[in-house]
Amino acid sequence: MIRFFFLGLLIVFPGIxxxxxxxxxxxxxxxxxxxxxxxPVGTNWEVNPGPEENQLRLSLKxxxxxxxxxxxxxxITRERISDVTTVxxxxxxxxxxxxxxxxxxxxxxx
Numbered sequence: 001m002i003r004f005f006f007l008g009l010l011i012v013f014p015g016i017x018x019x020x021x022x023x024x025x026x027x028x029x030x031x032x033x034x035x036x037x038x039x040p041v042g043t044n045w046e047v048n049p050g051p052e053e054n055q056l057r058l059s060l061k062x063x064x065x066x067x068x069x070x071x072x073x074x075x076i077t078r079e080r081i082s083d084v085t086t087v088x089x090x091x092x093x094x095x096x097x098x099x100x101x102x103x104x105x106x107x108x109x110x
Contacts, residue, residue: 022037022065024068025071033076046059056095059092062091
């Protein structure tokens with residue numbers, strides 16, 4: 001009986017075990033480097049200083065998220081962004097800057 005209950009929960013609420021996947025893309029554009037996070041429309045987010053010096057933390061206001069950072073450094077060098085790491089047990093990611101850079105965060109096309 002309890003198996004049917006859990007099976008019913010997974011059918012009705014499939015997001016219970018699956019975290020939202022957020023793909024992180026990047027690109028060099030002459031005078032700036034861009035990171036793009038494909039987050040669901042309507043998701044609240046904020047960017048604040050990270051726990052280390054010269055670091056930013058992007059935090060999503062959602063229960064769980066899995067960031068796919070596998071291709072971040074395929075198209076950019078580590079000249080401006082030295083590392084991109086997920087924060088364990090949070091829907092957050094840390095962006096380590098390799099320079100005394102100015103950063104800007106904005107929503108592009110919803």
